[in-house]
Amino acid sequence: MTKRHPATIVARAGIAEDTAFGAVTPPIYLTSTYQLPALGQPGPYDYSRSNNPTRDVLGEALAELEGGAKAIITNTGMSACLLALQLLTPSDTLVIPHDCYGGSYRLFTNLAQKKQAFKLHIINFQDADWAEQLRLSQASMIWLETPSNPLLQITDVRAVCQLAASLKAKVVVDNTFLSPVLQQPLSLGADLVIHSTTKFINGHSDIIGGAVIAKDLAVGEELKWWGNCLGLTGGAFDAYLTLRGLRTLNLRLKLQQENTAAVVDFLAAHPLVAKVYYPGLTSHPGHQIAKEQQLGFGAMCSFELNAPAALLKDFFNALEYFTLAQSLGGTESLICHPASMTHASMDAAAQQRAGIAATLVRLSIGIEDVADLRADLQQALNVVAQRLAD
Numbered sequence: 001m002t003k004r005h006p007a008t009i010v011a012r013a014g015i016a017e018d019t020a021f022g023a024v025t026p027p028i029y030l031t032s033t034y035q036l037p038a039l040g041q042p043g044p045y046d047y048s049r050s051n052n053p054t055r056d057v058l059g060e061a062l063a064e065l066e067g068g069a070k071a072i073i074t075n076t077g078m079s080a081c082l083l084a085l086q087l088l089t090p091s092d093t094l095v096i097p098h099d100c101y102g103g104s105y106r107l108f109t110n111l112a113q114k115k116q117a118f119k120l121h122i123i124n125f126q127d128a129d130w131a132e133q134l135r136l137s138q139a140s141m142i143w144l145e146t147p148s149n150p151l152l153q154i155t156d157v158r159a160v161c162q163l164a165a166s167l168k169a170k171v172v173v174d175n176t177f178l179s180p181v182l183q184q185p186l187s188l189g190a191d192l193v194i195h196s197t198t199k200f201i202n203g204h205s206d207i208i209g210g211a212v213i214a215k216d217l218a219v220g221e222e223l224k225w226w227g228n229c230l231g232l233t234g235g236a237f238d239a240y241l242t243l244r245g246l247r248t249l250n251l252r253l254k255l256q257q258e259n260t261a262a263v264v265d266f267l268a269a270h271p272l273v274a275k276v277y278y279p280g281l282t283s284h285p286g287h288q289i290a291k292e293q294q295l296g297f298g299a300m301c302s303f304e305l306n307a308p309a310a311l312l313k314d315f316f317n318a319l320e321y322f323t324l325a326q327s328l329g330g331t332e333s334l335i336c337h338p339a340s341m342t343h344a345s346m347d348a349a350a351q352q353r354a355g356i357a358a359t360l361v362r363l364s365i366g367i368e369d370v371a372d373l374r375a376d377l378q379q380a381l382n383v384v385a386q387r388l389a390d
């Protein structure tokens, strides 16, 4: 069959494939183990840590969406990261960006320092000489997060992959912030894609999950083996909910992006906002590359308040439609303070290197009416203005 469009893949994931009763919606297989046909005769499934039919439907959908040969569905986004790292040995060097998700940064630095699992090299891919730094790094694996969390910095995936190929290094892209509907890193030359499916892919803030998608089948099979060996695979119920969420990924993202663009316009024009970070802004340093490698600018944005950080509490307290919470990518709008929340596991020096200011605020924009979102931000900024005037 010809390559299907993402909207069709998500809407049709597992639909009308039930061989037992013709269920249109794929059934959920809540079983830990499976009856074997006879002693010494394997069936298609034996134990749900290794394989589960509901999880397989989700894996097939994500592999198709990302254009990969195999997807392994994990129980968290962090276990997806841990799984990809199984390709490394202590003599290998992992190159990471200086501004990745705080939990990933914690995993990389602690595995390198406490377990000597690999050597670690940190690069700011926004530096003019990033390619020279990468050439000198002796990288075996390069980890990218683009757009990055929380500053939405853009890395040129194609350029990194071209250089990585000449260095014989594998490239892993954490695609959590966009989802395969808006960016397909394997088509840009990457070897592996990571997702925290907790975010846009599930989209309803009711599960924790992850996925690794491999371009190459042999690598995918190796990671599937490690996933089973280490017990990193996800549960059937979570896979079912993720599939349910996945069906509206395209629709949700359309509205969320539209809302984000309007919120960004509002913030950029407000005197109490010092700086807005969104790749859709023509002033964003990564705008042109984002336009080339992404199919949209996404539904995440950050901004710095033009007021002392002490007033953030008043701002957050005044908001009605932005819930103060760690996560992102759900149908509801969320707000967070990266320095004390998502990136608290980075020390102050690392936060400073990554450009995470005390006044930085990150927004995940939902599907509410954008007029209400803008009015809510306006009234909360009015509270800040009032405190400044007091």
Ligand SMILES: Cc1ncc(COP(=O)(O)O)c(C=O)c1O
Pocket: 076, 077, 078, 079, 101, 103, 104, 145, 149, 174, 176, 177, 195, 196, 197, 198, 208, 209, 210, 327
């Ligand atoms: C970019 C990114 N990668 C990975 C993770 C980890 O995912 P999880 O929280 O599902 O373990 C997160 C979580 O916020 C994230 O934002």
